[in-house]
Amino acid sequence: MSIKSILAKPIAKRIQKQTYKWANKPEETQEKVFKKLIAQAINTKFGKDHNFETINSYNDFKTRVPVRDYEAFKPYIEQILQGKSDVLWQGKPLYFAKTSGTTSGAKYIPLTKESMPFHIKAARNALLMYIAETGNSNFVNGKMIFLQGSPIIDKKNGIKTGRLSGIVAHYVPNYLQKNRMPSWDTNCIDDWETKVDAIVEETIKEDMTLISGIPSWVQMYFEKLIAKTNKPICEIFPNFNLFVYGGVNYEPYRNKFENMMGKKVDSIELFPASEGFFAFQDKQNELGMLLLLNNGIFYEFIKADEFFNEDAKRITIADVELGVNYVMIISTNAGLWAYNIGDTIKFTSLKPHRIIVTGRIKHFISAFGEHVIAKEVEQALQNAIKGTDIVVNEFTVAPQTNPENGLPYHEWFIEFENKPSNMNDFCAKIDASMQQQNSYYYDLITGNILQTLKVTEIQKDGFQNYMKSIGKLGGQNKIPRLSNDRKIASQLEVFKK
Template sequence: MGIKAFLSKPLASWVVSRQQRWMAQPAQAQEQVFQSIIRKAENTAFGKDHHFKDIQTPQEFTQAVPVRDYESLRPYFDRLKQGERDVLWPGLPLYFAKTSGTTSGTKYIPITQDSIPNHINGAKNALLNYIHETGRAQFLDGKLIFLSGSPVLEQISGINTGRLSGIVNHHVPGYLRTNQLPSYQTNVIEDWETKLDAIVGETLHQRMTLISGIPPWVQMYFDKIMARTGKQIKDVFPYFNLFVYGGVNFAPYRAKLLESIGRKVDSIETFPASEGFFAFQNQQHDPGLLLLADSGIFFEFVPAEEFHQPNPRRLTLAEVQTGVNYALIINSNAGLWGYSIGDTVKFTSLYPHKLVVSGRLKHFISAFGEHVIGEEVEGALKDAMAEFPEVAVTEFTVAPYVSQTDAPSYHEWLIAFDTPPHDPAQFAKALDLHLRRRNSYYDDLIAGNILATLKVTLLPPDAFQQYMKRQGKLGGQNKVPRLSNDRTLADGLLAIFGR
């Protein structure tokens, strides 16, 4: 065992011991966060506009600060971009995290001196929890690959600006930099396919022990390695034993990734975003993600079915229940207030408070009143794949098809199969049945002949990669929407690959 692995164990024990204190009293931890960030932001422009000095409780805060998205808060963000100080948080942001928005174009999310530890410590503590639970620390002595965006930063009013993964790259602890791949020279390559070829070249003969990234882009990395070597990943990287991922549901990609690897490896799921690092998987046997209640973010939870109502309930961590879909609202030491990040979550346990990401507020289908959400389509696909073990899915999306004739409308599933089902018609039938079981509104529409059963359109394995490349969104942190209420993505795919 190397010195890094050896020293990580007492550090892991100390971190978990501190963590257990706030895990036992999460409501108190959240109250402390709330009071800290409110008091510190009293004299900011936002704090003055919303009378922070008069706010003492979360209930008073909800009366003063409405739920907003990026577009609603844009006037404040624009003032920051112009170099104005003390707008949302004291001083100027340390960084802007640049991210793509579906309705707001490019978004610039502030990261402050106070909030950067949330991003860094969240990822670090996820690994330390793993070490503490399993006793496995040898991965720290090998090479660690983080598939991320470019670390090159631009300047906006003197503020460093770039992709979150590129920003975080500048804060990798010094003791891990000698382990980290790819090199800086490779990481700054903008074209994803060129960059991926260079990453393969750099890592192919290294002692890789940990690989981290969004699953579909990690799969592209594996595909290139297997194409070049003719071997499974386990034979190329025999010491690779830990996969760290986040950003999308792993379930649709799991079968193909594990087939590519050729054996089981441990994995850690994380819940990061440009707005903050919210949760991580702290136990291998439990897929629930531990919500970080003491990390500079005060969380609110709006029941998802109430989100678009004029005055939805805004619950604190002490008021949530398991099994309910909530829109996640954050208030943070990055200066985000009443901010809807667009994700929905569902708690799997309380004390400790663990959750799963259940979908996106804007990613659903309700063209016919069915309100099908991401969790339901991903679950239906998982169940159908269990009945057809030969199936491996590369990527998929679902869109409504509104009939212009007397024939009924339907949901169209555009699926890129790495290995298609032996009987596509039966697979589609199973998929439809599992979705009907998960969504009673959809079931009623099928039973009433308002909708026809879903149709599956088979696409080539690299269909989504080609589409994303044409859109200039290949690689990095870009993700394919699971669900759409229109056919922009579906028709874009069909324009390339036909029906």
């Protein structure tokens, strides 16, 4: 055991104690964050526009500051891009994290000297909490890989600009620099397929102990390793024992990953975004991720099924309930105020507050009033493959509103590694789970408004080829689990089996 792994354990225990101290005082913790945020932004353009000097309570804040998405925030972002200071937060941002916008082109999310350390600390603490719980610190001795965007930084009016994962790459602590892979030059490769090929060459003979990334892109890396060696991952990397992921639900990929790895490996789920690092998994055997209430972020929640109502009620951590689908609204020390990040969550625990990500408020199917969300389709698929040898590589769901024959239905586009021996039985199991989870869907099926779902098989690597065709292969890009229209479905037609 190295000195590094020995020292990690007492540090991990200290962080664990500190973490549960604030987690067990959720309302008090959030109140402190709220007051500090308001105080630090009183003299900003946004603070003056919204009378921050008169805000003495959360109710005052709700009255002064409406919920906004990026489009509504854009005028303030544009002022910063033009070189102005003290717009959303004190001074100018350290960085803009550049992300792909669905309606507005590129989005520029500010990162400040106050917010940036919280991104780094949260990622570090996720690993330390794992060490504190399990006692496993051996992974710090080997090589660690982070499949991420390019660390190349541009400038926009003097403000450094890049992908969040690339920006974070500049903050890897010195004690991990020798362990980190891939090399800087490889990480800077822009073309994703070329980059993954280079990563395979660099890592194939290394002692990899921790691997991190979005599951769909780690899967691509694993497949290339296996194709090159004809060995499972556990034989290529016998000391690989921790998988860290975020961005999408791991469960649809779990069977495929365990087949590729050749053994079960502990995993840690993270919930990072350009707007903030919101949560991480703090327990191996507990459902959900610990919501980071002391991370420079003040949280509000709106019930998803009321979100588009004019009088939708905004609540704080004090009033949330288990099992309710909420849209998460944030105010941060990067200058985002009552900002709708677009993600929906559910609480799995209130002591402490743990969440699961259920989808995106814009990613749903309700072509017939069924209000289907991502978590429901993921759970239905998981139920259908449980206890079988069926392996799914990727999938998405869309409504078929105008079929040539019969009633409308939900169309599931699935790329199988091992397909079902009986497709009708497989479809019936998914549909039964959907009806059990979603009463609106059940009523539409039993009322003969919809027919049961249908599966369209996608060819091997079809989803990767689709993402490549739209210029979104790799990085932080991912397939939406569902859509309320046929845009993705129509583009997948050319990749049907």
